[in-house]
Amino acid sequence: MNAPIDPAALDASAPAALAEVPAEVTLSICVPTYNRAHFLEYLFPHLREACATFDFTYEIVVSDNCSPDNTPEVVERFRAEGMPIRYFRQDENKPSANILSVYHRARGKYLVYVADDDLIIPEALADNVRFMMANPELRACYTPWEVYDDLHKVSGGYFYDQAEDLMIFSPGQELELFGALVRDHIFPETVIYRADAARSIVSAPRFCYWAFSYLAGVVAEGPVAFRNVPFYRSVTLTPVVTNRGQAGIDGAMTDWDSYRGGLEYLIFSFLRRSNLVAGADFKSTVRDLADHFVSIRLKVALRLWLARQDYCRAYEIVVRLQYLDPAGMEHLEIPENLALLANAQTLARLANGIAEIDRVVVAGVEDGQALGALFRDAGLERRIFVVPPPEKPTERHLRNSLVFLADDSLRQTFLDQGYSPGLIVTEREVRGSVLL
Template sequence: MTLPVDPATLAGAEPAEAAAPRTEVVLSLCVPTYNRAHFLRHLFPHIREAAKAFDFSYEIVVSDNASPDETPQVVAEFKAEGMPIRYFRQEENKRLANLFSAFRHARGEFVVYLADDDLVIPEALADNVRFMRENPEIRVVYTPWEIYDAVAEERTCLFYRLRKPLEVFQAGQEIDLLKMMIENNVLPEIAMYRAEAVRELVSAPQFCYWAFAYLSTMISQGPIAFRDVPYYRSVTLTPVVPNRHQEGIHDSLYNWDNIRGGIEFMIFSLLKRLGLTPDRELAVIFRDMVDHYIHLRLHVALRLWLSRKDYLRAYEVITRLSYLNPESTRNIGSVESLLPLLRAQILAQLASGIAEIERFVAIGVEDFAGFATKLREVGLRPDIAVVGPEDLTGAGAREKAFVFIRDEAIRASVLQAGYEPGLVVSARDVEVNFPI
């Protein structure tokens, strides 16, 4: 059900678009793509079926980053079938600029981004169009999005949840907006823009997460809304390509520092517009708010790294969490229980990264068979044999053996046996680098 905005909520707003003439195209679905013809073959029929729920005109704006695959042919095929596709091709791969290209070519009254490997929820998308048409003062409406398994055809969860069905903010309410985003762990990525608003965007930040920078621009223009009607599906499992790279998951795993930069960019813009120079107390308040938000994002990253059994990266995230709030790591479970897996992975990756290693010699390990199995599980190269201390007296090439010693005291005897100093690592070496 559409929830019209209370006019009192928008008091003082300049209805710049209220009298603006509507274009022939109501909705532009902007699809930047690169070398993903197989995904477009899956996406276009989905959009064609979704459009049955639309009572308005739409277009698909494809901006192709100079794909070397069959992307032009796939687009031409569906365009010939009557789909309203407008296709533009870059002369080279321009990464972030490609979304701008799609936005700038859009002719619709409203503009949304759609990744070539994601999907939309037709009725909800149409409902958000109705919301925007009934509330012409709103520059952009942000919504949560579904994490979606397209193989099982079911929603896994929402990326974030709002406590209210609708919240509206405008210039002068940026502090309230920031508080709401932190309380709800909002990442403002998915949005339906009024065309005139999105055309105010002129660059793609490199070190500051774009979603916060764009939000800062949006609220400077007029009212913005957050609505709990998700229209976007971020696909994790797809029938097109199993186990493929998923950009949203990648951001959760890696981009928390970029996200911090985005929030700081937003705060900077706010202070500049208000003509404020924060005193020490206000600066601490802002810093605590940013730290709390990043703390939430780091917990998401930690869960993902642990689910992937990447204990080295999980350890690094734990150090960041502990720095922000030492008490918070107690909620993770037993960090000490990760220690055997972490140490095994450190050794496995170290040995695997050294050229021409043929044998992993383990000395002083009580459960040798279990240790060898663990090394394989956490990434030891399959061509490296795991052998016990009896190998020390064998005839194998010493310069092609990686030696792990449990007891630092036997290092001298191992070196006397002719093994390379740089290829001998003790438990102490590992513990010094990775204290827990």
């Protein structure tokens, strides 16, 4: 670990920082970071070149979540080279709070979030800032974002397509806003905030998708724009590292219920501020629209879980889709043998998870070798062997074996040999957990 740097040495109020950051800042580029010095090494030169074309002043605000790597040294080196960076360091890792920190440390008239592993489209960002400057009543400007392969410099298109080039919603128009979000499947994530709008963000929601929750608060105080001028590149592949996780993808695989929560939060905030009470018909309509939005996200999640070969999680999503949108199931690319794969993975995970199991004894199966290969492909750990029943099981066999029976009638035989009832599983029992 690198020797820690005294945060006072990088204090934004130090004379060197004042010389670098303009006193009047138009745009604050807000970069929360944690243990990603190698990404900052790549991002800062990109921002230096991109922002050189701006005809307004800017600063880069970095909030470091107590990184154990050399993030402070990287920041100081680029500051010394003249980049207008203001640096702040947490005393411990505070993931949700760090985003709030970077917003509240910013001094610009407008604020934009940039992840430390993503990029901007400079001319589009400048165009949106100028649009907000020309329309000072706007509290925020939202746009789609580009999915971008930075390794091969190839665009993957935009995450969503909005029907109109410009939509503006004011306080009291939350229902129209809700309709547009669902109709165009808008995710209000890439946004330029007016400073007072960003300052009004004071909490980090957990069960209500943050982008909808923040939007609900911002539009209650003034108009917001949705503009079809994307300025943000969400990087999928990067030359910085060959393999990395991406929070956005992980969220798409798990966060659909928070999306519903965010939509419900948006509607609730409108009703409460308007002193209205929702009737049964209104609630039913809103629920149907939220179901439609969630079903689309579940279909995305299904594709991602199948790509990871997690058939158990894919099966769970199929079950939910069968309930929410049975008519739409025929258009999904679901493996014909998903039930078989989910069953095999269920047993493999059961064996992996029981303490001290080192073999799966298979009985009543015509091709035990093929079944063993199926279990292995489904994730059975290498330390666990798939074997036929021993003629005379030893105490070790009885203690360390999970028995899989294709025929329920064989159970008593294995019980008589001394196998524990809890370590004998039949095909019928496994199939009972997968209802496809």
